[in-house]
Amino acid sequence: MTITRLLARPMLASIFVAGGIHALRNTEAHAVKAKPVADRFVPLVQRAAPSAPIPTDAATLVRINAGAQLLAAAALATGRAPRLSAAVLAASLVPTTLAEHAFWEESDPQAKAAQRREFIKNTSVLGGLLLAGVDTEGKPGLAWRARRAAADVRREARQVAKDARREAKLAKAQLT
Known part of the structure; x- marks a missing residue:
């Protein structure tokens, strides 16, 4: 077994388990932050896939995103479909980051700095997911x-x- 399978994937997945649980426990608070992002992107997705049943309610989208994060994190941590699970986590991280860490909208310098750090952290995690997505473990x-x-x-x-x-x-x- 490689160090990637033993440590790196579970470590990378852990942030999504914690984030998914937090989002499910605090759905309404997350939905308030997610609404502007959902209002912008849901119509684009509906135009791209007109027959797909795309929910428009921000709370429902938060729950779906949290569920996807929990399932994909479990799959990544256990090495089941690691490339697919890394791709799902990467896709779920983008709207989460845009909704939760919009530092460019902050006026308070301390809040702006804190949100910028979180945004950069999520960008770094995205890089880790991209690496996990292309890792073939020598195969x-x-x-x-x-x-x-x-x-x-x-x-x-x-x-x-x-x-x-x-x-x-x-x-x-x-x-x-």
């Missing part, structure tokens, strides 16, 4: 396997073409 990823298969097909095609030319020469020599 070839899908892109590598696809490139390898394409190279194998090209090599085989060249060999078949070479064999066909040789057979054609032999057949021609036998006819003459």
Whole structure:
């Protein structure tokens, strides 16, 4: 087992477990902060996927986000579908960060500095999730396997073409 599986993934996932639980316990407070972000992005998602049942209530969106964070964090911590779970956590972190840590909207210098630190922390966590999302633990990823298969097909095609030319020469020599 690698250090990534033993320590790094559970450590990275722990912030989402704590955040998800906190959001579920304090849904209404989170919903107040999430409303401006939801009001901006829900219409975009509805236009992109018109038939999808996208909730518009900020409290419902907070609960869905918290549930997604809890499930994906558990999956990441236990090594189950680590790339998918890291991607889900990264996708859930962006709206959370925009809603909770909008330092650019703060007027008080101390509050602005505190929100900026949290924003930067979340940006750092996002970087960790991106790394977790591409970590294959030494196993070839899908892109590598696809490139390898394409190279194998090209090599085989060249060999078949070479064999066909040789057979054609032999057949021609036998006819003459």
